[in-house]
Amino acid sequence: MKKKKLGNYPHTMVVFSITLALFIIGLFGLLLIHAGKLSEKVRENIEMQVYLERDLTEVQLVRLKKTFAAKEYIAYRNDTAQVRFISKEEGAKEFLSDTGEDYTAFLGDNPLRDAYVLNIDADHSSSPNLKSIKLDLEDIEGVYEVQYVESLIESINSNIKRISIILLGFASILVVVVIILINNTIKLALYSQRFLIRSMQLVGATSYFIQRPFLNRAAWQGIMSGIIASAMLFALMQYAYHEISELQLLRDDEQTYILMGALLLIGCIIGFLSSYRAVRKYLRLSLDELY
Known part of the structure; x- marks a missing residue:
């Protein structure tokens, strides 16, 4: 008969169970990361139309662009400020393309103004911030008017906030369930x-x-289970990115690696504490209570 060794209990079953629990929580963590990235992308696509005074010189237009780009609330992509110039001629072409009506034919002149389209940084996309940004831009010399779709922005922010609360609620419940399971x-x-x-x-x-x-x-x-769960998540991500190339836009390697490190830590800590509690329990039980 094989002699039992202290601390020797079914290893594979425990690792499998902890791995499965950590994989589920990691999967939900990836969902939160991608949802957060999607929210950020939506907010970074919030635009403000800055209409300019008429008859501005090229020098004034360049100076305005630099002024806009220097603002802290302007979104950047690949180190480039998201400030786009639309001349009144381009605006007229877009209007003709969208509506099929050439108003210059009966007006005899182009009533549109040159404009800059500004993308606002996600951190400054709340409704109160946007109102402050609008006032700030309107104080700049050469700016005639600033417009943005306020009702749409409020709807986007409200929906993002509601979805974030729901996801965080599910995440909290999932963490508790995983801790109990392990x-x-x-x-x-x-x-x-x-x-x-x-x-x-x-x-x-x-x-x-x-x-x-x-x-x-x-x-x-716990550490071994975290490593296996992280490897499974990594393989699943690579497959998803290969099959759905659009998901690459929501990729955030830094947060993903932090999540994987957290899985190792969670597995180690929960495994340690659970084992500590269980052993202490059996140390305190009387012989009769062990049966």
Whole structure:
């Protein structure tokens, strides 16, 4: 008959269970990361139309562009300020293309103004900030009027806030469920060791000596499970990016690596604490209570 070793309990079953739990929480974490990136992209596409005074010189137009680009609330992509100039001639062509009506034919003149279209940074896209930005831009010399679709912006911000609250609520519930699942898995695995723990107590082993192999094993199982869960998530992401190329726009490697590191830490900490609680429980039980 094979002799039982202290801290030796079903390894594969525990690692599989913890890996599955961490994979689920990692999957939801990826959903939150991509949802956050999508929210950021939507907010960065918020535009303000800055209509200019008539008959501005080229020098004045260039100076205005530099002034706009220097503002802290302007969105940047690839180190380029998202400031786009639309001349009144281009505006007339767009209007003709959209409506099919050439108003210059009966007006005899182009009543549109030159304009700059500004993309606002996601961090400054709340409704109060946009109102302040509008006032700030209208104070700049050469600016005639600033417009943006206020009702649409409020609707976008409201929906993003509502979705974020719902996702965070689900994430909180999921974390609690995963902690309970891992805790119960380790408790069940340690159940088979309860008599061995009592035997060690009876021969005079200290609590620390008895707990140490269980805690070390549980911590390594948590780390191993985190590594396997992270590898599975990475493989799933690469497959998703290959199959749906548009998802690459929502990719955030830095946050993804932080998530994977968090899975290792969560697995290690929960495994350690769950094992500590379970062993302490069996150390305190009387012989009759072990049956």
